[in-house]
Amino acid sequence: MGSYPHIFTPGRIGHVTVRNRTVMPSMGTNMSDHGFVNDAIVNHYVERAKGGVGLIMVEVTCVDTPLGLNTLNMLVADDDKYIPGLTRLASAIHEHGAKCFLQLSHTGRGARRKNIHAQPVGPSAVPMPFSFMMGFGNEEPKALTTSEIREIEDRYAAAAIRAKKAGFDGVELHACGYYMGQQFLSSTANIRTDEYGGSPENRSRFYSNIIGKIRRGCGREFGLVVKQAVMEAGEQGGITMEEGMYYANRFLTAGADGIEVMGGSWKPQPDLDDIPSTADKPGRMLGLCSIVKKTVLSMPGEKGQPVFIGGGRTYLPELAEQALADGQCDFIFMGHGLLAEPHLVNYLEHDCYDQARPCIGCNLCADDQLSHGRHIRCSCNAVLGNGDNDYSIRPAVVKKNVLVVGGGIAGMEAARVSAMRGHQVTLVEMNDHLGGQLDYAVAPPYKDNLKQLYPYYEKQLKLNGVQVLLNTRADVPWILSRKPDAVIWACGVRPAALPIPGFEKPIVSTAKEALLGKETGSHVVIIGGGVVGCETAELLLLQGKKVTVVEMLDTLAGKMAATTRSILMGHLKGHGLTAYMECTCREITDSGVIIEDKEGKKTEIVCDDVLISIGDKPNNELCDQLASMVPEFYNIGDSQMPDSFAASSSAGYYTALGI
Structure with a gap:
């Protein structure tokens, strides 16, 4: 007992x-x-x-x-x-x-x-x-x-x-x-x-x-x-x-x-x-x-x-x-x-x-x-709802030296499962801690339960003997010096540029920077009303800021689970969010933004800060080069296709099963 x-x-x-x-x-x-x-x-x-x-x-x-x-x-x-x-x-x-x-x-x-x-x-x-x-x-x-x-x-x-x-x-x-x-x-x-x-x-x-x-x-x-x-x-x-x-x-x-x-x-x-x-x-x-x-x-x-x-x-x-x-x-x-x-x-x-x-x-x-008529799925358990729900993790026939580059969800899951199968695994991360996109996911309000993933993965990696190298940038020479049998590239994303006049002005930063504590003025315009943009909006509204979201589509946070999204929309409404739907940002000025609706009408919004939240691009510039230089190479998670925790967890788990 x-x-x-x-x-x-x-x-x-x-x-x-x-x-x-x-x-x-x-x-x-x-x-x-x-x-x-x-x-x-x-x-x-x-x-x-x-x-x-x-x-x-x-x-x-x-x-x-x-x-x-x-x-x-x-x-x-x-x-x-x-x-x-x-x-x-x-x-x-x-x-x-x-x-x-x-x-x-x-x-x-x-x-x-x-x-x-x-x-x-x-x-x-x-x-x-x-x-x-x-x-x-x-x-x-x-x-x-x-x-x-x-x-x-x-x-x-x-x-x-x-x-x-x-x-x-x-x-x-x-x-x-x-x-x-x-x-x-x-x-x-x-x-x-x-x-x-x-x-x-x-x-x-x-x-x-x-x-x-x-x-x-x-x-x-x-x-x-x-x-x-x-x-x-x-x-x-x-x-x-x-x-x-x-x-x-x-x-x-x-x-x-x-x-x-x-x-x-x-x-x-x-x-x-x-x-x-x-x-x-x-x-x-x-x-x-x-x-x-x-x-x-x-x-x-x-x-x-x-x-x-x-x-x-x-x-x-x-x-x-x-x-x-x-x-x-x-x-x-x-x-x-x-x-x-x-x-x-x-x-x-x-x-x-x-x-x-x-x-x-x-x-x-x-x-x-x-909401979608699909099988059950879990953000953290890759097996749930996948195929026949086979939880078997079989030992590797040939034990290999596996190098995982990137300590986000996909990388940590790939390292965990690879090590469980008997491979010798090294996980390298350029920052001083593991987490990757998890850092941004836990920053908005009402995300307490996501924080449990940090100690869980730290414990799992330690128990399974994964060597974790923090504050280490893995460029091509460094990777080759490790003589890996397999490289799992899980380096996440990099910010996307908005091809409009004024994008490089000092008034501009990213929503993710604001999530991690970057100070903003009293009125903030967020370009992009996806999940990150809307969660950033709620954080700033709770700080007493005036927030305006500009979104090209007719729906805010459309990729969020229906229950969570509905509650977030209720919060944004209750806190007084201003939203311009089906509008495009045409220019960023020294004092705000100029947007255009679907009828072609332009509106100027004066603000203190402009936060960009238009989606990120895969961080995969080195993938083609590395793929030709190591025996096995896998690009997984957001660095392959920006998606969700569920997609990253699944990619890490099933990639590791195949090595």
Whole structure:
């Protein structure tokens, strides 16, 4: 048990005994083969089971296709044809000591017509409000009839029976987010006046009936948990705390074994009160779980011995241990932390948490699926969502002298994996510390969680025996003097020039310089409204500056994950950003800039400083020369094509696997 005896004490959820108190919550991957389990799905969950997690809530699974689909490649359990694949998955998880529940869900009014080719359905004909968590609003759904509701209840129960036949230890009912379970519970989404609406008792009838039907079909020994939003915050109203407590108690008295406690929020748009996940504080749901547990246990009704599962960036071991010791929750869910680091729980058990790859809170994992329909992806874990999710790092057949030039994300990841495979690795960096573009990424407001990457990579490089040379400029003679068998060039980017009059004037500097502390005047114009430009704008606005952004496109920060971008846009609006969209900077003067809109109208903006943020160019001038002079040469990361942390991490990882 190491230093965390409460985490590593076995626990029970109903009649299911779990080896420790850690839970991998349901997180969609969109990796199935049109609903069927495949190698990618199996490998994904097996790696977490190998990694020590106690209970795996297998991702959101559709009980009613096509109307209930969230994404096209979500898992499905609405037909017996899916049982063989689900059996394979459950068996593979059990083989490595973990228990598994299958999360059952119907997307309801949150479904998209382009996926289901029909009008979405819901408890009432009330459109889903704009969700900045999703980045979209929805069309008006068709209100379900009472007979249709009962048919869906039966589909949930039938899916649970299939899960039991497949060998799962239980199921979880999805009643949070924008899914049908929460839609029935919310007074704003459910405005029915029949037996399924009009009062908390009636609004909870849908899931209470489903719980009863599952119990009749699967028996009492089969596990059953409800993942429930116990409150909805925001202007739209919805589930009150009092109602949330009532619902939780109702579900437990109906036969559920536990509640995974969540909150909910609906806003037309984010505001200054919203904080992105890159700055989320650890344990943000633990207080809520504690209140729910204490209140619901005191409410009348026969509930057996229910458990309450809490979390929210709760993979910090001391925090999780204390929450369990204090009784705030009975089990801890560790979500995105397990996406970034499959072996997180093993690291906790063996008191080496500092070796675990951190989650930086970028939300790429959700955004790639929900906004773009792609497989899940991670900025830090290159394997997640890649091919068959094969985490094998095989020893190199021939051990080589590998020189990595550039200490950014791509270079550090390439050095780490190359050394793990047995190569002799040297990492050279011209600055006095590692990080590269990470230095700029952590500088804007609300980026606390990104800072974890510095100690993580420093630890990994040391553990794997990588020789790190700082303050060293690697020119061609120096590189050749090292006699490398392979050179990995990961030298990042260099600033791009703006080919307009006045670009060389003293008034001009770069947004990245401002991020690192360069002083600016009281009014700043930023040329370029991409991610860096907008994050620089927020930093300067918080310093009390007047900021104007000039952007050629019609969208600001278009490449940012939808959730994070929406919050940033809310902040920029709240702080009073001035933005000129679809405009081009034509000239920089001694006192400002002259811009031109798409109709040809020119405007002069007077300012103290002009910051350039138009994108960088690959730093690859030496690549052609070096490629002809060393046995193996690889140009990776931003020096090959400026992109994202995810692209750099992937390039470093898979390049190293091939050497």
